Amino acid sequence: MKAKAVIRQARKFAAPFRVTKGATFRLKDVDPGDTAGLKSEDKPRAKEALAMGVEVLAELQEMLYAQDKWAVLLIFQAMDAAGKDGAIKHVMSGVNPQGCQVYSFKAPTSDDLDHDYLWRCIKCLPERGCIGIFNRSYYEETLVVRVHPEFLQKQKLPPELISKSIWEDRFRDIRGFERYLASNGVAICKFFLHVSKKEQKARFLERLENAEKHWKFSAADMNERGFWDQYHEAYEDMIRHTAAKHAPWYVVPADNKWFTRVAVAAAVIDTLASLDLAYPKVGPDKLKELAVAKRTLLAKNKSR
Numbered sequence: 001m002k003a004k005a006v007i008r009q010a011r012k013f014a015a016p017f018r019v020t021k022g023a024t025f026r027l028k029d030v031d032p033g034d035t036a037g038l039k040s041e042d043k044p045r046a047k048e049a050l051a052m053g054v055e056v057l058a059e060l061q062e063m064l065y066a067q068d069k070w071a072v073l074l075i076f077q078a079m080d081a082a083g084k085d086g087a088i089k090h091v092m093s094g095v096n097p098q099g100c101q102v103y104s105f106k107a108p109t110s111d112d113l114d115h116d117y118l119w120r121c122i123k124c125l126p127e128r129g130c131i132g133i134f135n136r137s138y139y140e141e142t143l144v145v146r147v148h149p150e151f152l153q154k155q156k157l158p159p160e161l162i163s164k165s166i167w168e169d170r171f172r173d174i175r176g177f178e179r180y181l182a183s184n185g186v187a188i189c190k191f192f193l194h195v196s197k198k199e200q201k202a203r204f205l206e207r208l209e210n211a212e213k214h215w216k217f218s219a220a221d222m223n224e225r226g227f228w229d230q231y232h233e234a235y236e237d238m239i240r241h242t243a244a245k246h247a248p249w250y251v252v253p254a255d256n257k258w259f260t261r262v263a264v265a266a267a268v269i270d271t272l273a274s275l276d277l278a279y280p281k282v283g284p285d286k287l288k289e290l291a292v293a294k295r296t297l298l299a300k301n302k303s304r
């Protein structure tokens with residue numbers, strides 16, 4: 001299939017998962033087991049589609065890099081074991097590592113806590129021509145910090161700033177920050193991988209039963225599972241307050257990894273394809289320079 005056709009299909013595929021206006025968004029309207037009508041016998045076809053998507057993504061990234069105009073920021077948020085790492089690994093498998101960097105944001109260090117919460121993320125923003133991936137992000141400031149108020153206490157904020165409106169304030173600031181990035185040529189695309197509690201249990205059990213997956217299991221993840229409903233309320237509120245046309249959320253069903261990866265790839269293709277990517281055209285001086293170089297090389301060839 002030609003790149004143009006893959007892009008057209010990807011854009012169509014990604015559209016239903018995109019949230020650009022949050023006011024009416026409800027998490028319970030999204031089924032984590034949804035596969036957009038595809039059945040498990042369609043899995044091989046989905047894998048083929050992913051492989052084609054990955055190829056097209058590599059071409060788009062090359063243009064992004066050559067053009068050196070836009071930067072792309074991909075943000076991944078999810079409950080534990082929803083498949084963030086796998087989605088990032090598979091979807092980005094074809095891109096040139098030179099133009100793509102992944103950052104994982106864990107609990108803040110004491111140095112981080114000595115600054116405003118965006119500080120550590122701002123340092124990792126992608127430069128023009130590059131794709132930056134945030135595996136968790138400043139959104140944790142409205143998620144884990146909201147679910148566990150003790151984290152807020154550790155942030156050394158002036159107490160009078162910890163008011164009832166702190167979450168609204170954070171949403172407002174994040175909206176402002178993303179608006180600012182968009183005005184500076186950073187295309188933002190945010191993912192919430194929506195896994196069900198039942199599927200998370202199955203994936204935790206798999207980590208416990210399979211020796212090769214033991215390293216992935218953490219008792220802390222079990223603890224967070226106990227706060228499932230609070231997290232879901234926080235996620236819903238986050239999406240409602242921060243979805244925008246220039247910084248959409250893609251709420252991707254995540255109970256079937258093969259499906260999640262195709263949907264994420266489609267959304268990333270959509271994001272890149274919506275930029276006016278093109279290889280830079282060289283001017284007449286450069287064309288002359290190229291012609292001289294070609295003549296010189298061919299002349300040298302002759303003499304050998």
Ligand code: ATP
Nearest residue numbers: 080081082105106107108136140141144145151218
């Ligand atoms: P996996 O899916 O493999 O478990 P992970 O992204 O959960 O990957 P971990 O090392 O298990 O990685 O966890 C990182 C932890 O850091 C998460 O529990 C997250 O909530 C926490 N974290 C991230 N940002 C903050 C923050 N600003 N304040 C407090 N905790 C944070």
Ligand code: MG
Nearest residue numbers: 080081218221
């Ligand atoms: Mg974890």
